[in-house]
Amino acid sequence: MSEFNYQGLFAERAPITTRGANRHAKYDFAVAYPDPDTLPLTGLVEALSTALEREGRDLAYYPVSAGYPPLRELVADKLRRDRQMDVTADDIILTSGSGEAINMLIQAMTDPGDVLLTEEYVYLGTMRQMRLWGANVVGVKCDDDGIIPEALDETIRAQEAAGRRVKFLYTIPTFQNPLGWTATLERRQRMLEVCQSHGVPILEDDCYVDLRFEGEDVTSISSMDDSGQVLYTGSMSKIIAPGVRMGYLVAPEMVRERALSFKSGGVNQFAALAIEEYLRNHMYDHIDEENQALRAKRDAMLAALGEHFGNRATWSKPEGGLYLWLTMPEGTDLAGFQDQSFSEGVGYYSGSMFSPEGNGRHMARLCFGHPTAQTVSDGIAELAAIFERNGIFQGK
Incomplete structure (x- = not known):
């Protein structure tokens, strides 16, 4: 038989992506x-052994869609301690890295032609996902203190004047990727005020926040908001390894319910057991x-x-x-x-x-x-x- 021809059957937004081995220069x-x-590595193996002995038989069940409850509880404890966020385990969805959390929100909140705002230079993986789902990605001017509030206000006003809907602002306020700066407390407050005045949500990507080796922590934007206008994502890939593929999304119930529609199921329970047991005892x-x-x-x-x-x-x-x-x-x-x-x-x-x-x-x-x-x-x-x-x- 001749090879089946799939031409004409692909979705309009399905790009051609080759998956060869990652190349590395010297x-x-x-x-x-x-x-x-x-x-x-040794700590993870020991943690996994302990966790499997305690509850390994539960791997016979499919994991809950929001992810392993004890790990969500650990994340909530950490966010309350480190990022001054008033959250519980029920506010959190575990995801396959923070990238999945971001992609879920992009799909749940973006129609083709909608505007998504970012810093003037933004992590390329996020920008690709935004464009894949038809977003018009618009950068906002920054300096060494973060997004410039006046530029943010002007950008939103310009989009509104042109009849374009701004769905959210995506920002990495701590060790911004790729620029490296950390937004000051004042800039975070002003950024939130500008977005509140226009009714624009903020997606705060805090995936690098634990990697501080100099200077003082700056509290999260999410901790300044009590209305649910700030969505939050973080990652365990940076404090353990990218290969564990574990991140999380913090969002109001209405947003979580929509975002879960774009998730195929719970995260890898095997990895979650090892991560929770290890971080519970050795994180800091x-x-x-x-x-x-x-x-x-x-x-x-x-x-x-x-x-x-x-x-x-x-x-x-x-x-x-x-x-x-x-x-x-x-x-x-x-x-x-x-x-x-x-x-x-x-x-x-x-x-x-x-x-x-x-x-x-x-x-x-x-x-x-x-x-x-x-x-x-x-x-x-x-x-x-x-x-x-x-x-x-x-x-x-």
């Missing part, structure tokens, strides 16, 4: 992977260990940039997270040079990949989480050498 600063040496000790390692790598990248880039570029100095933001002089085409740099041994993502408008070709995100501190230093030296021999420093 020095990989492109993807925000965590430190593999701090993965709590593990976070401290991880952050000590990340600080050393951040410092290695800052020192190497100072030595090898000098006054030929500027860069952010994040107080946490997994990356910093490199800015070359206007006219430098880091976007066009990205593949060449990868082929010569150093991977990065250009700024234009994070911009809804395609800006930032002279900018790049550099991730320091996965390599060793020495590898970070060597890789930045190699990136400078690549730029030198290809004329990038001269803007050619």
Whole structure:
């Protein structure tokens, strides 16, 4: 028989996506992977063994759609303690990473042509999902303190004047991806006030908040809101490992009921058992260990940039997270040079990949989480050498 032809049967929004093996340059600063040496492998195995002995027979049942109740209770306890949020386990849905939570909300709240606001540079995975479901993604001007409130107000007014519906503002206020800054308390308050005045919900993505190794925590936007206008998502991928695929959504009941319509079922109960048992006993000790390692790598990248880039570029100095933001002089085409740099041994993502408008070709995100501190230093030296021999420093 000839091969069946599916042409003409695919949904209009179904893009062609190839799933080959992830490529890595010799020095990989492109993807925000965590430190593999701090993965709590032994602790997770021991935690899983304990949890399975206690309630492993319950794996015979399908998990509840909102996810393993004890883990939701642990998340609620953590949010009350660390983010000053008045939540219970019933307010929380466990998801396959924070990405699933975001995608559920995009699908539940977005019709084709609706406007979704983001920072002027935004995590590319979220931007892709927004566009997949037909959203018009609009960036809002930022500075080192976060989204500029006046720019947010002007952007919303402009969209309303054009007859376009703004469904929500998506923001990463702590260690923003890719810019690296943390929004100040004043900016968070003003952002909320602007959105309240226009009736625009906020989706606060706090997935990096635990990765602070310098400075003082800033309370969540959600803690300032008592009306349910702020939706919240977080992740355990950053404090344990991306491979565990565990995140969570905090939202009012009306939103949770709609969002669950776009979830196929409960999260992996096997993983949830191990995560809950491990974090219940070791969470803050593990976070401290991880952050000590990340600080050393951040410092290695800052020192190497100072030595090898000098006054030929500027860069952010994040107080946490997994990356910093490199800015070359206007006219430098880091976007066009990205593949060449990868082929010569150093991977990065250009700024234009994070911009809804395609800006930032002279900018790049550099991730320091996965390599060793020495590898970070060597890789930045190699990136400078690549730029030198290809004329990038001269803007050619």
